[in-house]
Amino acid sequence: MAYSNNFKVNLIVRVLLIFCTCILLVDLFYTDSYTLTKVLVSCLLAYEIYVLIKYLDKTNKELAGFLNSIKYDDFTHTYTTKKTGTSMDGLYEQFNNVIKKFREIRAEKEAQHNYLRTIVQHVGIGIITFDKSGEIQIINSTAKSLLGVDLIKNVKQLKSVSEELVNSLMELKTGGRDLMKIEKKGEEVQLAIYAIELMRRDEEFKLISIQNIKSELEEKEMDAWQNLIRVLTHEIMNSVTPISSLAATIETELESQINAEDFKIENISKEDLTDFHMALHTIHKRSDGLIKFVSDFRNLTRIPIPQLEDVLICDLVRPILNLLRFDLEQNDINVNLDINPDQLMIRVDKEQVEQVLINLLKNAIQAMGENEELEKTKEISICAAVENDERVTVKIKDNGTGIDEEALKKVFIPFFTTKKSGSGIGLSLSKQIMRKHNGNISVHSIVNEGTEFTLTFPR
Incomplete structure (x- = not known):
């Protein structure tokens, strides 16, 4: 505010002087004498205009220099004030305050950057970030150690470690994961690789995390x-x-x-x-x-390689329900089917996934059929939906007696069964089939409330 007031006063005084000089000069031109005075007043007017222009130009130059300092992130310059109370002193003081604030912001930003870099460098998981061309922005010490490299600027330089690894890093999409074996100094290392794609100022880059899971x-x-x-x-x-x-x-x-x-x-x-x-x-x-x-x-141990084809989930489930209709009716079990959207499709080996669904539905029927004391209405719900635009889930839930915690830990172990006539291979076989499809099968159960199996398929 002090600078603004001083600048206005200086400008008004200079303009008034020029105005008064102009009036005086006009008055002199109406007289025939005072020739020398006319010349002197004209020179005075020219000088006043020159000083005004120089005054404004100096302010503009200082302002342009200050803005250039901001443009090029140069905050080393300091403006010296003469403590005379002039308008320029006020301007320099404001410049210095702004530069000081920028220095504080930069120092805080650098401290935050160093803090995060230190965390990234010392975290126990390998981290690599790179752009579309493979140019590496960040690679921490753990990643260098896991891959057995030191100086590296591009992901493609990892071909000396493993060409398969480079292909995996470049091709993995958000949420993608891969298991990779590489050899480092004569020792085999088993790597788990996870990827996520991010955007920064309209620039795409990929964040990769790497873990050595050999011991696990x-x-x-x-x-x-x-x-x-x-x-x-x-x-x-x-x-x-x-x-x-x-x-x-x-x-x-x-x-x-x-x-x-x-x-x-x-x-x-x-x-x-x-x-x-x-x-x-x-x-x-x-x-x-x-x-x-x-x-x-x-x-x-002899599950064939899946022959993948696009299959509507409704075309998978309805024939199986028709096949098991007699068992369902005999045990008074209601089935609720919810597929969203109706034409939801997955790419699978139809025969193998049918076997998985038959195993799960038979287990649910047998679990509720064997329990004669179950008082509530027996129900099996089958729900299929897309989750996070990344995967398709099929959930098969019953409201039977559930599975106790100890047995729940062993349900996928070959030949483990809680049924008198069970072989114990159905769930183990189902898990292997889902792995062959790059999917997963999981189970959640609460005693006296029911059991839910979830099949997860990639899109």
């Missing part, structure tokens, strides 16, 4: 082997133990009969023959069970 995979693999060995041991021992016991009993009995001095085949009683027959029948039955178990196990 090895731990999960060990747990899986232990669970599998436990199941195999249990199933095989259940069959082999009675076979071995009965075979030993028959051997002992026959040996005692054969070694008898008066042994004759006709001396073997009908009761003994009946026992032998029952024992052999049991051995035969348990052997068949063992063969079926091995066959089921083999089926789990």
